[in-house]
Amino acid sequence: MSSTESPKLYLDSEKDELFERGPWPKPFAFNQEVARVFDDMVSRSVPLYHEVLTAAAHWTRSYVQPDTKVIDLGCSTGTYMELLGRFLKAPTHLVGVDNSASMLEKAEEKLKDIAQRHTVSLHCQDASETDFSDSSVVIMNYTLQFLPMDQRPSLLQSIAEGLRPGGLLFLSEKVKSPCPRFQETITHHYEAFKEFNGYARTEIERKKEALEHVLVPYTQRQLTELLYKAGFSQVDILLKMHNFVSFIALK
Numbered sequence: 001m002s003s004t005e006s007p008k009l010y011l012d013s014e015k016d017e018l019f020e021r022g023p024w025p026k027p028f029a030f031n032q033e034v035a036r037v038f039d040d041m042v043s044r045s046v047p048l049y050h051e052v053l054t055a056a057a058h059w060t061r062s063y064v065q066p067d068t069k070v071i072d073l074g075c076s077t078g079t080y081m082e083l084l085g086r087f088l089k090a091p092t093h094l095v096g097v098d099n100s101a102s103m104l105e106k107a108e109e110k111l112k113d114i115a116q117r118h119t120v121s122l123h124c125q126d127a128s129e130t131d132f133s134d135s136s137v138v139i140m141n142y143t144l145q146f147l148p149m150d151q152r153p154s155l156l157q158s159i160a161e162g163l164r165p166g167g168l169l170f171l172s173e174k175v176k177s178p179c180p181r182f183q184e185t186i187t188h189h190y191e192a193f194k195e196f197n198g199y200a201r202t203e204i205e206r207k208k209e210a211l212e213h214v215l216v217p218y219t220q221r222q223l224t225e226l227l228y229k230a231g232f233s234q235v236d237i238l239l240k241m242h243n244f245v246s247f248i249a250l251k
Helices: 034-043 049-063 080-088 103-110 149-162 182-194 201-211 221-232
Strands: 069-073 093-098 119-124 135-141 163-176 232-239 245-251
Touching: 034 049, 034 103, 049 093, 049 135, 049 163, 049 232, 049 245, 069 080, 069 103, 080 093, 080 103, 093 103, 135 149, 149 163, 149 221, 163 221, 182 201, 182 245, 221 245
Parallel strands: 069 093, 069 135, 093 119, 135 163
Antiparallel strands: 163 245, 232 245
């Protein structure tokens, strides 16, 4: 694929109606119920989702080094790995890590064709158990935000230490504004985005309640400082819309 192509994502799930009626997941967890509708949920809930994954594939192709691993930390149903497998020309060792067995079951099915050209490894484990040695690119899209805050600095440091010199971390997160008025406006526009994508107001409020104390965001500045403290030499912002931002960090 050329550097200008933006192929469709392999999204394969039922429509997300978890928060429409009756009891809903509370607190939010990446269980079998969520895995069943996850692809639809994330594509309708995360601004620029397609663009973020496509950008991550382009940046991975630019920074992947021969005989190294590309690690997708929090790979969920394998959408990014499947897209990347179509982008990369040379056979590559693609590693997916997720602590949800239900997510990895769907990922294994989605990655069958990619596994014919690349070495694909899927690991059901916590992020803190991951071996980042001999990796040249680590992708962490919307994963760090779900980890306990006291574990985040050490995880970022482990990634920086494991990456080969010149290696890249592509990190996407939900963030909060340090300005209360900005945060209020951001929330308004983000919820309007979700309504435009078909979610009812009751669904939005129920999911917000389910995510309370489960998804705990940093500010953009806090994340930038954490990345430098972890050992990355250069940090920049690649994409941002509403309260979602994608960082690139170079070892």
